């Protein structure tokens with residue numbers, strides 16, 4: 329199967345037209361509360377677990393925003 333999802337930082341999980349669930353690696357249009365309950369998580373606990381700002385929406389992003397996030401992402405790891 330694929331690569332371990334924990335290697336993906338959350339900024340990279342939010343794509344232009346989909347968001348990848350960091351728990352199961354499934355691409356989704358929207359990381360819904362309903363989906364997160366399968367992992368015994370809520371949007372709040374999911375964001376806390378992956379250090380995602382609470383203000384971040386768990387849905388796909390525009391390309392412009394994605395580029396900004398990737399630039400931040402690769403500098404702040406470790």
Ligand SMILES: [Zn+2]
Nearest residue numbers: 349351352353
């Ligand atoms: Zn999932």
